[in-house]
Amino acid sequence: MGNMSRRSFIAVSGALAATLGLPRSMVGSALAAPLAPADVPSTLRETIRQSSTGNRAYRTLLTAPGEPFIVREDLVGSAPSPGRAARRRSLAYLGHTSDIHIQDTQSPARLEPTNEFSMTLLPGTCRPQQSMSLFVQAQMVKAFSEAANSPVTGAPMAAVVNTGDSSDQISNMETRWYIKVMDGVPVMANSGAQGEYEGVEVWPEATYAYHPDDPAGDVWGVYGFPRIPGLMQAIVTTEIASPGMPAPWFSVFGNHDVLLNGFVGQDDSLRSLATGHTKYWSFPSWMTDQFTGMATDTSPLQRGLDFLRQQFGLVGGFKRVEADPGRQLLQGQDFMAAHFEDTGAGPGPVGHGFTQANLDENTTFWTTDIGPNLRLFGLDTCNRLTGADGAVPKNQFDWLEAGLQECVAQDKLAIVLSHHNSLTLENTAESPFHPGEPLIHADEFIAMLVKYPNMVAWLNGHTHTNTIKAHPNADNTGGFWEITTASCIDYPQQQQVVDFCDNRDGTMSIFAVVLDHASPAQWTAGDLSQVGIATLSRELASNDWTATPFALLGSDLDRNVELVLPAPFDLEKISDADLDKEIMKRRATVLKNTKGAGA
Amino acid sequence: MKRMIAVLALIPLAGCSQIAQLQPVAGAEITAVRIATNDVLVQEKVPIDVAPTCELAGDLYVCTGTTRTGGAIRSEAQMKEAFGATKTEYGADSPAVISLKVTVNAREIFNGQVQTVLADNAQEAK
Numbered sequence: 115m116g117n118m119s120r121r122s123f124i125a126v127s128g129a130l131a132a133t134l135g136l137p138r139s140m141v142g143s144a145l146a147a148p149l150a151p152a153d154v155p156s157t158l159r160e161t162i163r164q165s166s167t168g169n170r171a172y173r174t175l176l177t178a179p180g181e182p183f184i185v186r187e188d189l190v191g192s193a194p195s196p197g198r199a200a201r202r203r204s205l206a207y208l209g210h211t212s213d214i215h216i217q218d219t220q221s222p223a224r225l226e227p228t229n230e231f232s233m234t235l236l237p238g239t240c241r242p243q244q245s246m247s248l249f250v251q252a253q254m255v256k257a258f259s260e261a262a263n264s265p266v267t268g269a270p271m272a273a274v275v276n277t278g279d280s281s282d283q284i285s286n287m288e289t290r291w292y293i294k295v296m297d298g299v300p301v302m303a304n305s306g307a308q309g310e311y312e313g314v315e316v317w318p319e320a321t322y323a324y325h326p327d328d329p330a331g332d333v334w335g336v337y338g339f340p341r342i343p344g345l346m347q348a349i350v351t352t353e354i355a356s357p358g359m360p361a362p363w364f365s366v367f368g369n370h371d372v373l374l375n376g377f378v379g380q381d382d383s384l385r386s387l388a389t390g391h392t393k394y395w396s397f398p399s400w401m402t403d404q405f406t407g408m409a410t411d412t413s414p415l416q417r418g419l420d421f422l423r424q425q426f427g428l429v430g431g432f433k434r435v436e437a438d439p440g441r442q443l444l445q446g447q448d449f450m451a452a453h454f455e456d457t458g459a460g461p462g463p464v465g466h467g468f469t470q471a472n473l474d475e476n477t478t479f480w481t482t483d484i485g486p487n488l489r490l491f492g493l494d495t496c497n498r499l500t501g502a503d504g505a506v507p508k509n510q511f512d513w514l515e516a517g518l519q520e521c522v523a524q525d526k527l528a529i530v531l532s533h534h535n536s537l538t539l540e541n542t543a544e545s546p547f548h549p550g551e552p553l554i555h556a557d558e559f560i561a562m563l564v565k566y567p568n569m570v571a572w573l574n575g576h577t578h579t580n581t582i583k584a585h586p587n588a589d590n591t592g593g594f595w596e597i598t599t600a601s602c603i604d605y606p607q608q609q610q611v612v613d614f615c616d617n618r619d620g621t622m623s624i625f626a627v628v629l630d631h632a633s634p635a636q637w638t639a640g641d642l643s644q645v646g647i648a649t650l651s652r653e654l655a656s657n658d659w660t661a662t663p664f665a666l667l668g669s670d671l672d673r674n675v676e677l678v679l680p681a682p683f684d685l686e687k688i689s690d691a692d693l694d695k696e697i698m699k700r701r702a703t704v705l706k707n708t709k710g711a712g713a
Numbered sequence: 714m715k716r717m718i719a720v721l722a723l724i725p726l727a728g729c730s731q732i733a734q735l736q737p738v739a740g741a742e743i744t745a746v747r748i749a750t751n752d753v754l755v756q757e758k759v760p761i762d763v764a765p766t767c768e769l770a771g772d773l774y775v776c777t778g779t780t781r782t783g784g785a786i787r788s789e790a791q792m793k794e795a796f797g798a799t800k801t802e803y804g805a806d807s808p809a810v811i812s813l814k815v816t817v818n819a820r821e822i823f824n825g826q827v828q829t830v831l832a833d834n835a836q837e838a839k
Contacts, residue, residue, distance in 0.1 A: 163835060163836055163837045164835055164836045164837065165836070165837060166836040166837050173836075176837060178837055178838070184755070186761075186764065187762055187763075187781075188762070188763045188764055193781070502738050503738060503739050537739055537740035537743070537744065538738060538739050538740060540739060576738065577738060577740065577741070577744065579744055579748075581744065581748075583764075583766070584763070584764065606835075656835075662741065662745065662831075663835070664828075664831035664832050664834065664835040665741070665744065665745045665748060665831050667748075667831075667834060667835050668748055669747070669748040669749075669750075669751030669752045669755065669834070670751065670752060670755040670834075671751045671755065671761070671764050672748070672751070
C-alpha cells in the first residue's frame with residue numbers, strides 16, 4: 115500500500131481487523147504485501163480438452179496447454195500502448211458466475227418424459243449429468259475462492275456477480291441449495307426419500323435417461339457412456355462442502371428462476387405435481403392424465419375413476435416417489451425473498467443485490483456501488499408469461515438510462531448485469547398484467563447503452579456459451595464490451611473472472627479469464643468423491659450428443675482476452691491513495707471469507 | 714400447466730413436419746458460425762482489428778470484420794441440409810451441417826464445415 119502513510123495504514127488495517135473480527139497482525143501483514151499477479155488455477159495456466167481418439171465413441175477429457183491473453187482492439191482506433199502493462203492498476207476485480215442450473219432431479223415437476231418422444235426437441239430436459247449440478251457448483255465456488263486475487267494485477271475480488279438461472283425448474287429447494295453453496299454451507303443433493311435416489315436414472319423403463327448403474331439398455335449406453343455402479347447412490351448420500359464465495363455476491367433473475375424449464379408458466383396442477391408423490395417417466399401417460407384432467411367431464415365420479423386408475427397402476431408410465439413439500443415451486447417473491455434468508459455463513463450482502471424496496475414495491479431490478487467508482491445495475495430481463503428469451507421492460511430501460519446519466523455526472527464506471535444477452539433480447543410477449551408496458555429489444559437497448567461512455571461492460575449469460583462482443587458507439591470512438599459466460603451445467607462448465615484496469619494512458623483494459631471448476635480433467639475410475647463426481651459431470655457433459663458441447667466453448671476471442679476501450683473520463687481523478695484504501699478493504703474481506711487462504 | 718400442455722402438444726409435430734426442435738433460445742447457429750470464423754482467423758494468425766460480426770442475409774450467414782491493416786474479413790455459412798442427421802467431416806453425426814468459407818482480402822483461407830472447426834477447437838491437438 116505504497117500510497118498511504120504508515121500512520122494511515124496502521125489505522126485502516128486496525129479498523130478493518132476489528133470490523134472483521136480478525137487478528138490485527140494477520141490483517142496487517144496480509145494487507146502490507148504489494149499487489150502482484152496471482153498465480154491462480156485458471157485457463158491461463160492449463161485448459162481441458164477432449165481426447166481426439168475415435169469419432170462417435172464416448173471420449174474422455176485431458177489437460178491441454180493454457181491459453182494466453184489475446185488483445186482485442188475493436189473499440190480503439192489504434193494499437194494500445196505497449197507500456198500499459200507496467201502502468202496499469204486494477205479498479206475492480208469481479209467474479210462472474212451464471213447459469214448454475216441447480217437441479218433437484220428427483221422432483222416430479224420436470225420435463226424429462228418429453229425425451230421419450232424426442233431427445234433433442236426440448237434440449238436440456240434430461241442431461242446425463244443433470245443430477246450432479248450441486249457438485250459442480252461447489253467445485254466452481256472453490257475455483258472462485260482460489261482465484262480470489264487477480265491473475266492479472268493481484269487485486270482482491272471486490273464482488274461476484276451471478277447473472278441468473280440459478281435454479282433449473284423454479285424450485286424453492288434448488289434455490290436454497292444454490293444459495294447455501296454460494297455461502298459455504300454444506301448441503302446434500304437429495305430430496306424426498308432419505309438415502310435413496312428416485313428418478314429416471316434408476317428406472318430402466320426410462321430408456322432416454324442415462325443409467326450409470328447399467329446403461330446397456332438406454333440410448334446413452336449405445337453411445338459408449340460408462341457403467342458406474344453406485345454413482346446415483348453416492349450423489350444423494352454425499353455431503354457437499356463448499357468454501358463459499360470469497361467476496362460479496364449479487365444475483366439477478368434468469369428465465370429458469372421464473373418459468374418452468376425456463377419457458378412455461380405454472381398453475382395449480384403443476385404445483386401439486388411438484389410436491390406430490392407421482393413422478394412420470396412416460397410422456398404419453400403424463401399427457402393422457404393431464405388431458406383427462408382437462409376434459410369436459412370433470413364430475414366427481416370421473417375424477418374418482420381417474421384416481422383409481424392411477425392408484426392401481428392402470429395408466430402406467432409413472433412411479434410413486436416420496437413426496438417432499440420442500441419441492442414447492444417458486445411463486446411471487448419467493449426467489450428474491452430466499453436471498454434475504456440468513457444461512458449463517460457467507461460473504462453477504464443481505465439480499466444479494468435485491469433490496470427491501472424490491473420486496474415492498476414488487477420490483478425485481480436493483481443497483482449497488484462497489485466502492486466509490488463503480489456502479490452495478492442488476493436488471494430483470496425475464497419474461498414471466500412465456501418464452502426462454504427476454505427483453506427489457508420500458509420502466510427498467512428508463513430507470514437504467516437515468517442511472518447511466520448519473521454515472522456520467524458522478525464519474526462512476528457502470529456495469530450492467532442481466533441474464534439475457536444481445537442475441538436473446540427479442541421476446542415480444544407482453545404481460546397482460548402490465549398492459550401498455552412496452553418491451554425494449556436488443557437493438558434499441560444497445561443503442562441507448564452506447565450513448566454513455568461510462569457504461570463499460572454488460573455481463574450476462576443465458577446461451578451457455580463463452581462469447582465476447584464489442585458494441586461500438588455511433589461515431590466509432592468507443593463503446594462497451596458485452597461479456598457472456600458459459601454455464602455450470604453444460605460443457606465446458608466454465609465461468610470467468612474479470613479485472614477492470616486503468617492503463618493510465620487514456621485507455622482501460624478489461625481482462626476476462628476463464629475458470630474451470632476445481633476438479634481434474636480426467637476421472638479416475640471408481641472415484642465417487644465430491645471432486646470425482648464434479649469431474650465426471652464435466653466429462654459426461656462433453657459427450658452430450660443431444661447438445662452442441664463444442665460450440666459452447668466459444669472461440670479464442672471469447673475466452674482469455676484483454677478488451678481495450680477508451681477511458682470514459684479522466685481516471686486520474688481516482689487517486690492512488692483512495693484506491694489503496696478500497697483495495698485494503700477488499701483484501702480484508704477476502705481474507706475473512708477465505709479464512710486466510712486468500713491472503 | 715395448460716400453457717405447458719399447449720407447448721408439449723406440439724411435440725408430435727416434430728416427427729412429421731419441418732419442426733426439428735422447439736428451440737427456446739435464439740441464436741445457436743449464428744453463434745456457431747461466429748465462433749468458427751474467429752477460430753479460423755486465430756488459427757491462421759490473421760491480425761484482427763475488428764472481430765467479425767454476423768447477420769443472416771437471405772439463407773446465408775455473413776460475418777464481416779477487418780484486419781489490423783484494414784483488410785476485409787468475410788465469412789459465409791449455409792446449412793447444407795435443413796434437418797436430419799448428417800455426417801460431419803470429422804465423422805460425427807450432426808443435426809445440421811453448416812458449410813463455412815472464410816476469406817481475408819478476398820483470399821480464401823478456409824472452406825469446410827463449422828462443426829469441424831468447433832471440434833478441432835475443443836479437442837486435443839492432433
